[in-house]
Amino acid sequence: MSTIKDIAAEAGVSVMTVSNVINNNHARVSPATEQRIREIMTKHNYVPNMAARSLISKSSRIIAVLLPIWHVSTASILRDPYAGQLAGYLEEMLREKEYYVMLCSFENVDQVLMVQRTWQIDGMILILPHEDTVTRGLIEKTQTPLVVIDRHYDDLKTLSVCLDDRGGGYQAAKYLLEKGHRKIGFAAPAIYESSVIRDRFEGYQEALREYGLKEKEEWLFDSVIQQEGGETVAETISRMSDRPTAVIATEDLLACGIIKGCQKRGIQIPQDLSVVGFDDSMPAKLITPGLTTVAQDIREKANLSVQMLMRAIEDPSFRDEYRILPVKVKERQSVQEV
């Protein structure tokens, strides 16, 4: 493999002249020389060694996409279609900006900090943050530009990209209320612990209040997650004497689990129970009936996150920005008028 030295030797110039063409310092090298050097570089398939560049520049053009390890499941969060899609978009967009993406699962803050220093990582994006203590710790301890997706802390300087979660909860409930529903349940992991979920819950409460209603304790399904959690909810509902006529789930997979569990027990969707999900990820389109869900624009979320990160890398003073993306109910067939 050829090095800058070989190229310089063949071109009859110094290595620093070659370095200048690599770095597009047009002012520092004559067009003719540049032309000649470029030809020699392509002829030899020359590619600059990032290790050497990184050693000097203290930067690597590597962005770490941080994947928390969720202890609810043994599998990586990339199994989640929402996470996979997000990671895919991030990779695509970062690559366009000539950054390299390192996938990095972690359990605690120190692991992230170590990887960052090991590679002089230029920036990090955290998707599907799990525990608040870990997430807060990371935000507080890291010096590297970090964009947190789907979590925000008012008391910390952070770059975060979230959804209008309160609005989403509100819209979902309002949508059902307008369809005539008055007995509306709410299924979520950890309603009172995660800010995202709490916001959605508060939006739901607000809509109920507008109709002079209040949530009913029994119809709040807490600590349920993914499909399995949804099936548990279905089972619980099937045993109730006073059932809700509709349920809002804070995640499509959870909604799908509810639908699946109900169908298994002869509870018809949407005739016997209406269901609204959250995200509009792949499963929403897959199942029958199609899932009516609070849709987000995942591509736009990725795009905004990358933009924020790029700006943060360039501007060290840009370390505190909170962006909220709109959501919108995507109608399919899982809700019926009553």
Add this chain to the structure above:
Amino acid sequence: MSTIKDIAAEAGVSVMTVSNVINNNHARVSPATEQRIREIMTKHNYVPNMAARSLISKSSRIIAVLLPIWHVSTASILRDPYAGQLAGYLEEMLREKEYYVMLCSFENVDQVLMVQRTWQIDGMILILPHEDTVTRGLIEKTQTPLVVIDRHYDDLKTLSVCLDDRGGGYQAAKYLLEKGHRKIGFAAPAIYESSVIRDRFEGYQEALREYGLKEKEEWLFDSVIQQEGGETVAETISRMSDRPTAVIATEDLLACGIIKGCQKRGIQIPQDLSVVGFDDSMPAKLITPGLTTVAQDIREKANLSVQMLMRAIEDPSFRDEYRILPVKVKERQSVQEV
């Protein structure tokens, strides 16, 4: 950030002694000195700089997970639940072996080669290979250890991990035949172009032959992919006068699309049409009826791929191994006896 020099200075030794403890050359440093140096290292949160190490060693401990860009869809293949799950397992297992994972989407061979040289990447794993020409080109041109998942070429020296695709096609058809089906369709992307699909198709043919049957041209649905493709198949079937009673799809998403499309048109699953999928990925469990599918062990596939790659990195003569993982029909509710 502290360097090896700082640590050496504080410990009162030379940098090379510190280097020896970093690299666990126990023979070259006394236990007492090692102990002292280790304490200083942890005190300062010292982490070796990989750029510097990589510059000398010509290796990086980076493994590239290669993601072909499929032109059938604008989204990254990570949106596919099978790909996401696989990538997640790979990351997890490689991290356990203290390798770093670089995510790397690409359209042509040169892009991969460039990234490899830029970072001195130690090994690569290709998932969901698309075009044969690109895949072959990559295998032929790269010097770096490469494991190809789900594709094999008899005429090339390759490390590949595949399924028993022929057996899978056979098992799926046999399963349906034993349930009394005689009119069995087959839906796939590019039946005659991809070896994986062709093998499944041949297994299907073999099972039919055992029952004195032959595939019927009309019931071969070619060039259909993912959910959209499945819905097209359903539409075609709905318009047929002589319909198949069962269909095998070479991908769960495709099978789900068929089911969805049928349900939309009042064709009951499994009463009017039985469907068998392939992979046993997340959607199979999600839909109603549950999808009977040719199941593979994705975790084992990831595990075997990582093991092969590790061996290839250690042993330059290990460049040709073809491993076939077994598959097994996972029964759910999408097939009915006739």
Add this chain to the structure above:
DNA sequence: CTGAAAGCGCTTACAG
């Protein structure tokens, strides 16, 4: 517009 020198943080022979 071009070059010689120093150095990024580490490891690899080579001596002792």
Add this chain to the structure above:
DNA sequence: CTGAAAGCGCTTACAG
């Protein structure tokens, strides 16, 4: 068991 020297492939001031 320990160290001084050279060097990996680049870039960064500094001169001209």
